[in-house]
Amino acid sequence: xxxxxxxxxxxxxxxxxxxxxxxxxxxxxxxxxxxxxxxxxxxxxxxxxxxxxxxxxxxxxxxxxxxxxxxxxxxxxxxxxxxxxxxxxxxxxxxxxxxxxxxxxxxxxxxxxxxxxxxxxxxxxxxxxxxxxxxxxxxxxxxxxxxxxxxxxxxxxxxxxxxxxxxxxxxxxxxxxxxxxxxxxxxxxxxxxxxxxxxxxxxxxxxxxxxxxxxxxxxxxxxxxxxxxxxxxxxxxxxxxxxxxxxxxxxxxxxxxxxxxxxxxxxxxxxxxxxxxxxxxxxxxxxxxxxxxxxxxxxxxxxxxxxxxxxxxxxxxxxxxxxxxxxxxxxxxxxxxxxxxxxxxxxx
Ligand code: ASP
Numbered sequence: 001x002x003x004x005x006x007x008x009x010x011x012x013x014x015x016x017x018x019x020x021x022x023x024x025x026x027x028x029x030x031x032x033x034x035x036x037x038x039x040x041x042x043x044x045x046x047x048x049x050x051x052x053x054x055x056x057x058x059x060x061x062x063x064x065x066x067x068x069x070x071x072x073x074x075x076x077x078x079x080x081x082x083x084x085x086x087x088x089x090x091x092x093x094x095x096x097x098x099x100x101x102x103x104x105x106x107x108x109x110x111x112x113x114x115x116x117x118x119x120x121x122x123x124x125x126x127x128x129x130x131x132x133x134x135x136x137x138x139x140x141x142x143x144x145x146x147x148x149x150x151x152x153x154x155x156x157x158x159x160x161x162x163x164x165x166x167x168x169x170x171x172x173x174x175x176x177x178x179x180x181x182x183x184x185x186x187x188x189x190x191x192x193x194x195x196x197x198x199x200x201x202x203x204x205x206x207x208x209x210x211x212x213x214x215x216x217x218x219x220x221x222x223x224x225x226x227x228x229x230x231x232x233x234x235x236x237x238x239x240x241x242x243x244x245x246x247x248x249x250x251x252x253x254x255x256x257x258x259x260x261x262x263x264x265x266x267x268x269x270x271x272x273x274x275x276x277x278x279x280x281x282x283x284x285x286x287x288x289x290x291x292x293x294x295x296x297x298x299x300x301x302x303x304x305x306x307x308x309x310x311x312x313x314x315x316x317x318x319x320x321x322x323x324x325x326x327x328x329x330x331x332x333x334x335x336x337x338x339x340x341x342x343x344x345x346x347x348x
Contacts, residue, residue, distance in 0.1 A: 007142035015059030016092025018119040031059035062092025067218035086113040086141030100166025101315040105322035113152035154203035163189035167315040167344040183286040184310040219324035222247040247320035256289030257296035272304030281308040
């Protein structure tokens with residue numbers, strides 16, 4: 001039996017290098033519009049898909065991205081969720097991993113593909129990675145299994161030869177076409193002559209038959225505190241005394257270690273005692289926090305800092321925004337930070 005169903009894909013264009021053109025005066029790249037982008041990929045017509053698009057009123061460089069934009073993307077997905085088979089989000093690479101992580105939390109019970117891609121060179125250039133990334137992202141968004149269900153049912157990043165889980169990704173190169181990597185989780189698909197999906201790695205939610213529920217509130221009273229040898233008391237105490245602060249991603253050394261000076265551990269403890277959630281995330285791109293391995297990690301745990309295990313910084317900070325956005329208090333936020341909500345950490 002042959003299926004006559006034409007995949008219906010909605011492209012959401014937010015900006016980023018993929019659609020940029022050079023400003024003739026400054027020669028700097030600036031975001032341009034969607035029609036320009038599509039005009040440069042005539043091959044799209046060779047895909048027998050129904051393609052619709054939505055574009056930000058003002059496409060942006062992704063360094064401008066913030067939770068209002070995430071909410072806009074989520075709103076478009078929610079409004080069109082029942083009508084279309086999948087979504088492709090075109091986005092700048094700089095903050096793509098943050099957006100992918102944020103959307104993975106905001107789109108509860110997601111059961112359709114949300115494939116985020118972009119490029120390192122604008123699509124209008126002779127040599128560009130944009131065309132291939134866009135075409136492949138569309139094919140992944142349209143891919144179905146033998147039952148006609150979508151293969152990908154999560155937020156994922158497609159870049160060059162790999163599809164990665166969105167909340168496991170980090171931008172690893174400002175130059176290479178192979179710009180993203182998930183350091184603690186295998187690829188969801190490898191792109192070669194075909195699309196080779198790694199079935200065991202794909203997210204399958206236990207609640208996937210429930211309707212999509214979008215959580216729009218993200219609480220931005222959060223921050224990173226990135227440790228370095230020599231970080232001083234003045235800097236740490238001022239940062240931790242930020243008014244309204246609710247969550248901190250403490251970026252630690254190696255297996256989750258921090259200086260053991262009394263003033264430092266006391267400052268962390270006082271912050272936790274005030275109701276702030278402090279999450280220990282390693283600065284190492286690969287591997288995870290082992291809070292009990294060294295005395296330098298045990299001290300932090302004793303001060304009330306919780307382990308982020310193998311979560312990325314991008315996922316940790318957006319998960320804090322999401323959990324505080326739900327109105328949860330310190331103990332509940334700690335509980336959910338320790339558990340995976342949508343495959344962002346490798347613990348049960
Ligand atoms: N600055 C650009 C952006 O993130 C970089 C890119 O798209 O590759 O929007």
